[in-house]
Amino acid sequence: xxxxxxxxxxxxxxxxxxxxxxxxxxxxxxxxxxxxxxxxxxxxxxxxxxxxxxxxxxxxxxxxxxxxxxxxxxxxxxxxxxxxxxxxxxxxxxxxxxxxxxxxxxxxxxxxxxxxxxxxxxxxxxxxxxxxxxxxxxxxxxxxxxxxxxxxxxxxxxxxxxxxxxxxxxxxxxxxxxxxxxxxxxxxxxxxxxxxxxxxxxxxxxxxxxxxxxxxxxxxxxxxxxxxxxxxxxxxxxxxxxxxxxxxxxxxxxxxxxxxxxxxxxxxxxxxxxxxxxxxxxxxxxxxxxxxxxxxxxxxxxxxxxxx
Numbered sequence: 584x585x586x587x588x589x590x591x592x593x594x595x596x597x598x599x600x601x602x603x604x605x606x607x608x609x610x611x612x613x614x615x616x617x618x619x620x621x622x623x624x625x626x627x628x629x630x631x632x633x634x635x636x637x638x639x640x641x642x643x644x645x646x647x648x649x650x651x652x653x654x655x656x657x658x659x660x661x662x663x664x665x666x667x668x669x670x671x672x673x674x675x676x677x678x679x680x681x682x683x684x685x686x687x688x689x690x691x692x693x694x695x696x697x698x699x700x701x702x703x704x705x706x707x708x709x710x711x712x713x714x715x716x717x718x719x720x721x722x723x724x725x726x727x728x729x730x731x732x733x734x735x736x737x738x739x740x741x742x743x744x745x746x747x748x749x750x751x752x753x754x755x756x757x758x759x760x761x762x763x764x765x766x767x768x769x770x771x772x773x774x775x776x777x778x779x780x781x782x783x784x785x786x787x788x789x790x791x792x793x794x795x796x797x798x799x800x801x802x803x804x805x806x807x808x809x810x811x812x813x814x815x816x817x818x819x820x821x822x823x824x825x826x827x828x829x830x831x832x833x834x835x836x837x838x839x840x841x842x843x844x845x846x847x848x849x850x851x852x853x854x855x856x857x858x859x860x861x862x863x864x865x866x867x868x869x870x871x872x873x874x875x876x877x878x879x880x881x882x883x884x885x886x887x888x889x890x891x
Contacts, residue, residue, distance in 0.1 A: 590618050598628055602635045606670050607662055629673040639677040664707025664729070671710040679716050697721030697745070704728055709748070714739040723747040725772065733757065733773075738764040749774045749796070756780030757797070762789040770794040774820060777801060782821070787812030796820035798844055803827070810834045820844035830855045 589597055601612060601622065609632070613620040622628050633639045638660060663674050679698070698716075701723055708731040709724065719740050725747040732755030733748065743765045753776040761783065762768065768789040778800040786795075787809030793816060802824040810819070811833025818841065819834060827850030834840070835855060845851060 590616055594618075594622065598622060598631060602628070602632045604632065606632055606636070606638070606666050609667055609670065624667070624669055626669050626673055629667075629670040633670065633673055633677075638674070661703065661705055664705055664710065668710075668712065672712040672715065675710065675712045675715045697723070699723040700727070701747075702726040706730070709734055709737075709753075711736045713737060716740070718742050720767075721745040724751070726750045728752055730754065733761075733778075735760075737761065741765060742767060744768060744791075745770045747772045749776065751776055753778060757783055757802075759783050760785075762786050762792075765789065766791065768792055769815075772796050774798040774800070779803070781805070782807055782826075784809060786810055790814065792816055793839075794818045796844070797824070798822040800824055805829075806831050806834060808833050811836065813837065815839055818842040818844075821848070823847040825849070826851045828852060 589600065592600075597618075601619070604612065606629075609623040609629075613623050623632075630639075660674070660678075663671060666674070696718065697720055698713075699721070702725075705724075705727040707729060709729055711734040713719065713722070713734070714736040717740075720742050721744065722737070722740070723745065727750070729748075729751040730753065733753055735758050737743070737746075738758050738760045741764060744767050746765075746768060747770070749772040753773075756779060757773065763785045766789055769791050770793060771789075772794070774796045775798070778797070780802065781804030782797065782802060784807045786792075786807050790812055792813045795813075795816065796818065798820045799822065802821070804826065805828040806821065806826060808831045810816070810831060814837065816837050817839050820842075822844045823846070826845075826848040829852045830845065832855060834843075845853070
């Protein structure tokens with residue numbers, strides 16, 4: 584049926600007809616005429632369309648939970664990363680927020696505890712609607728081909744503890760408020776992407792941070808001195824970027840620091856590394872030339888990894 588004929592039908596009937604389309608084609612429909620665009624861009628139509636195609640029914644393998652743990656999800660519909668925002672939001676509400684109620688949870692404010700969607704060669708972008716999952720603690724999307732920026736809406740996940748977005752093709756900057764608004768972060772892996780800009784100056788606001796790695800990106804600027812507030816930090820990685828300036832004494836003075844990766848930053852001054860001479864730092868990764876200059880200052884228990 585021609586689109587001009589369809590537009591003359593009642594809206595309810597048009598919705599019924601269009602609700603059988605593949606969600607990925609809704610963008611094409613929106614381009615045909617303004618009436619179609621208004622219909623397919625609504626949450627009502629997205630709900631109708633996904634329900635009609637049976638995409639709002641969690642499968643038995645979707646949610647993993649026990650009496651002692653909160654649920655996490657590892658069986659997403661891969662097309663979700665390509666759908667329009669209204670579809671992503673509806674899918675998120677039904678599949679990632681609602682399922683806990685299927686397991687007789689007594690906490691009506693709960694939702695999926697974590698998302699693990701790794702090594703899927705998944706393309707698309709990180710959906711900005713993830714902030715709907717209020718109690719999300721773990722987001723693991725590593726080893727995919729996700730592109731575009733890290734959504735600023737992730738900073739609204741105040742319960743987030745683990746963020747693994749490494750080994751993708753993410754661009755843009757690290758959200759400026761990520762560490763100040765997500766103070767429970769313990770592990771952050773953003774390495775092996777194409778991120779630019781500086782490491783946020785408020786990095787130290789995430790005072791529970793134990794593991795931080797942004798190696799092999801395109802980051803510039805200095806290592807923020809606020810890193811000295813991370814009293815539980817055990818590993819800091821920022822190799823193969825464009826960092827400059829001195830390595831902060833605040834970083835080198837952290838008592839729990841065990842691994843430090845800083846090689847391949849041409850503008851970084853490594854002179855202060857000898858400050859760790861009395862510390863239990865087990866792994867320091869630097870340039871070969873820098874190692875020659877400071878090797879005599881470091882204790883035998885320190886393992887120097889040299890870039891070739």
